[in-house]
Amino acid sequence: MSMHPRTRSYHHGDLRAALLTRAEETLREKGPAALSLRELARDLGVSHAAPSRHFKDKQALLDALAQSGFERMAAVLGASQDGVPEKISEQVEAVVRAYVGFARDNAALLDLMYSVKHDPEASDALLEATQRWSDLVLRLVADAQARGEVREGPLEHTALPVFATLHGYADLAVSGMLPPEMDEHGLDVVIAFILRGIRP
Amino acid sequence: MSMHPRTRSYHHGDLRAALLTRAEETLREKGPAALSLRELARDLGVSHAAPSRHFKDKQALLDALAQSGFERMAAVLGASQDGVPEKISEQVEAVVRAYVGFARDNAALLDLMYSVKHDPEASDALLEATQRWSDLVLRLVADAQARGEVREGPLEHTALPVFATLHGYADLAVSGMLPPEMDEHGLDVVIAFILRGIRP
DNA sequence: CAGCATTGTTGGCGGCGCCTACATTGGCTG
DNA sequence: CAGCCAATGTAGGCGCCGCCAACAATGCTG
Structure with a gap:
């Protein structure tokens, strides 16, 4: 269950879903211009290139959203x-x-x-x-x-x-x-x- | 009158209007994502910082548009x-x-x-x-x-x-x-x- | 015609998206 | 159950962007 992998293992668990959730929060709170893959990655404590494993580019994330x-x-x-x-x-x-x-x-x-x-x-x-x-x-x-x-x-x-x-x-x-x-x-x-x- | 200051003088003449015109062309032809101040400047043959003399930031240009x-x-x-x-x-x-x-x-x-x-x-x-x-x-x-x-x-x-x-x-x-x-x-x-x- | 505000240039900073090469992991298979 | 491999994450770098500061050319105005 480990809701909070504070002791962060190498793999996130469900980075894709986490990205979408956080992206929507950001969208709601700070507008579309403030959406950046790198910032999402930082927010979630992963490296700046990690999102690319789940969305081939930024547009793909927007499409999913x-x-x-x-x-x-x-x-x-x-x-x-x-x-x-x-x-x-x-x-x-x-x-x-x-x-x-x-x-x-x-x-x-x-x-x-x-x-x-x-x-x-x-x-x-x-x-x-x-x-x-x-x-x-x-x-x-x-x-x-x-x-x-x-x-x-x-x-x-x-x-x-x-x-x-x-x-x-x-x-x-x-x-x-x-x-x-x-x-x-x-x-x-x-x-x-x-x-x-x-x-x- | 010099319609075409091909022999470009230091000052453009009416950079502000030229920026707006070109920006609208780009917007129409390539979409809003393709609008960049630097590219506009390049298109018009001025330096990348020249637009800032007429629009304090990118949003100001969009507002004018x-x-x-x-x-x-x-x-x-x-x-x-x-x-x-x-x-x-x-x-x-x-x-x-x-x-x-x-x-x-x-x-x-x-x-x-x-x-x-x-x-x-x-x-x-x-x-x-x-x-x-x-x-x-x-x-x-x-x-x-x-x-x-x-x-x-x-x-x-x-x-x-x-x-x-x-x-x-x-x-x-x-x-x-x-x-x-x-x-x-x-x-x-x-x-x-x-x-x-x-x-x- | 001298001085100064306007307009343009150069260079640099940090951030971004995307790419490549490499590291760690966990699941599957022999 | 050992080992291998696909999936996932990391590190670094490239070229672009917006913005800023310092400097240069211009032309208006007193």
Whole structure:
């Protein structure tokens, strides 16, 4: 178990996981510019080249960070639907609150997640993780459409603006572009707006 | 006039402007990670420390870049309303197309613009430039509201979701998260969605 | 035209990412 | 269970970066 290999053995035990954990802390506390492989290594008490055994370069670590971010986000959004009645208004409200909450709690990570996507050759696993959560929104809208709670039309057309609004609001909120007094209230407004836009 | 001081005199003439211009080219062509003061200096044929005479540090150059971006964006959005009838549907369509177009043409710059804002102590000029264009959207909605084309309610409440949707869609489009085949058509869909959300 | 603020140059410091060569370890196999 | 080998960590070095200080050329202004 040796939680604290203070008596540091030559091998760390799980350096890869430790790097990711510490990297995310640093990202959250000091921003992406302060992320350096060498400093991470120092923090963890290993040599400056040790990280290269687990991530071929810095981008690989960032990709891994982004991937875990997408996975956690998908989990959060999925969980947001637990116990929510099959009514699009409540479902949308839950998912929007969950997404904005996640964005607030993981602002720098979310930035990272979205910037990685620009890269033409991101790993398949990452790309898959990227899309998993958008599938959730798509399914939500599709089901509601089947129940007649959402206007007709191709799924991409009904879900796309929902997605855009959701994402845009979260981004604005995280960027601090919104007068803070409307932070919570603004959410209600945005939810109502989305519902108006999709109802039959 | 000497357009090309090939016979380089000791002083450059307008190094500051040249740095900004070249920096934006590099940003567009090779991404933000490839921006280095030293390389800019090399490109312009000056010494590696010359840029420091015009920008106290790298962030100052990025701020200036972002500020000019906001100013140009405000100009583009303002121009998008020229000759557009006083009808909210046409006005929204014009401004959305202009914003998404600008975002497409200046993806990396837009990223920069939005990330600078997170900084608590950005220059006043930058902050002002930041808000100028959102004022444009606000005024648009406010005027239409006065004409009875937009539902009632506090301005922040009617304009906020418009803003969020607009921004979110542009961000998604730029990120390449949208199936390319719906790029242009998606715009129509989003515009219709916005109009549904704000009508009386 | 003398002096001085502006602008540019040179050199150097520490930090970074990445590379290569070497060291230690633990697990697997004969 | 001995020995070997793949995995993991270390040491050092290279060229880049941002930033700083000291010095040099320029041109504006009194």
